Amino acid sequence: MALESKANSEIDMLLYERRAYHQGLRRVAGIDEAGRGPLAGPVVAAAVVLPSGLELPGVRDSKMLSAAQRDEFFETILRSVIAVGVGCVSEAEIDRINILQASFRAMLMAVREITPPPDFLLIDGPYTLPIMIAQQGIPRGDQLSLSIAAASIVAKVHRDRIMNEYHRLYPEYGFDQHKGYATRRHLESLRKHGACPIHRVSFRGVGQKTANEGLTKGGDKAKERPAGRAARRGIP
Numbered sequence: 001m002a003l004e005s006k007a008n009s010e011i012d013m014l015l016y017e018r019r020a021y022h023q024g025l026r027r028v029a030g031i032d033e034a035g036r037g038p039l040a041g042p043v044v045a046a047a048v049v050l051p052s053g054l055e056l057p058g059v060r061d062s063k064m065l066s067a068a069q070r071d072e073f074f075e076t077i078l079r080s081v082i083a084v085g086v087g088c089v090s091e092a093e094i095d096r097i098n099i100l101q102a103s104f105r106a107m108l109m110a111v112r113e114i115t116p117p118p119d120f121l122l123i124d125g126p127y128t129l130p131i132m133i134a135q136q137g138i139p140r141g142d143q144l145s146l147s148i149a150a151a152s153i154v155a156k157v158h159r160d161r162i163m164n165e166y167h168r169l170y171p172e173y174g175f176d177q178h179k180g181y182a183t184r185r186h187l188e189s190l191r192k193h194g195a196c197p198i199h200r201v202s203f204r205g206v207g208q209k210t211a212n213e214g215l216t217k218g219g220d221k222a223k224e225r226p227a228g229r230a231a232r233r234g235i236p
Contacts, residue, residue: 013146014055016138020120021052025134027082029111029118030147033103034062034155038180039190039206040173040199041163042088043099045106046154047114047121049083050147056080060149061142062156074157077150085113086158095202104129110151124148170196 020028033045050056059073078084087109089102097105108129111118121135124142128135141148160179167176173189173196180186180198182205190199190206199206 011144013060013144013149014053016122016136016141016145017050017052017147020122023120025119026052027114027116027118028120028122028147029083029114030122030124030141030145030149030151031107031110031129032062032124032142032148032152032155033106034152034159035180036099036103037182038200039182039186039203040091040175040180040196041166042090042159043094043102043106044089044155044159044162045087045103045110046151046158047083047085047087047107047110047118048077048081048147048151048154049114049118050080050150051082054080054146056146056150059146059153062149062152063142065153067160070153070157070160073150073153077154081150083114083118084154085110086154087111087113088158088162091198091200094200098202099200122147124152166198170198 017028027049029047029049031045031047033043035041035043056073056076058069059077062070065073087106089106089109093105094102104127107123108131111121111129111131111133118133121129121133122141122145123129123135123137125137126139127137138144138148142152143149163175163179167174172193174185178186187205195201195206
């Protein structure tokens with residue numbers, strides 16, 4: 001594992017959790033999502049309840065870690081948690097209700113996967129969820145709360161694995177490399193092939209490049225959706 005930067009090591013990543021514990025709350029869930037920005041695939045959220053006082057050196061915002069580090073921490077987190085839930089909302093639903101609302105829906109799905117339910121939610125970002133559980137939104141929470149950072153890793157790894165499955169269905173787009181983000185290769189593939197069934201057609205950069213042959217090509221393959229299978233079985 002790469003050593004944490006001095007700035008990161010000086011942050012008390014359990015501050016928000018301890019505040020909740022001091023109020024008598026024991027099942028504190030950190031919540032984060034992965035996949036708001038990509039042009040294709042689902043948005044995935046995770047909710048993670050860690051044991052009181054657990055330390056996970058090196059765990060921080062998933063965007064600050066390499067894929068290998070995320071995979072290693074993913075296994076460590078799953079061995080350490082009290083509970084974990086994952087929610088997955090498809091690209092079709094994203095197009096229908098918009099990405100922010102889809103992210104909230106995925107977060108709610110993740111929270112509802114946890115039984116018994118959490119006492120308190122720590123949410124990445126300045127948000128509140130429409131659920132009758134005490135909660136706090138924390139801007140840059142994945143850099144300030146261990147529970148949220150752990151959730152960010154679980155969500156990111158879970159989504160990456162979904163996109164790797166989609167790569168096997170649509171190899172011409174290179175989803176195993178860019179996970180649906182707007183890289184040069186992805187945009188070139190869109191120009192060449194048009195959109196495939198997992199593209200978010202409401203997103204800029206996709207809608208105007210949609211080709212009829214792109215939307216119909218592989219339509220039968222889209223019937224067996226990796227995102228749906230992964231959501232049903234929980235953590236892969």
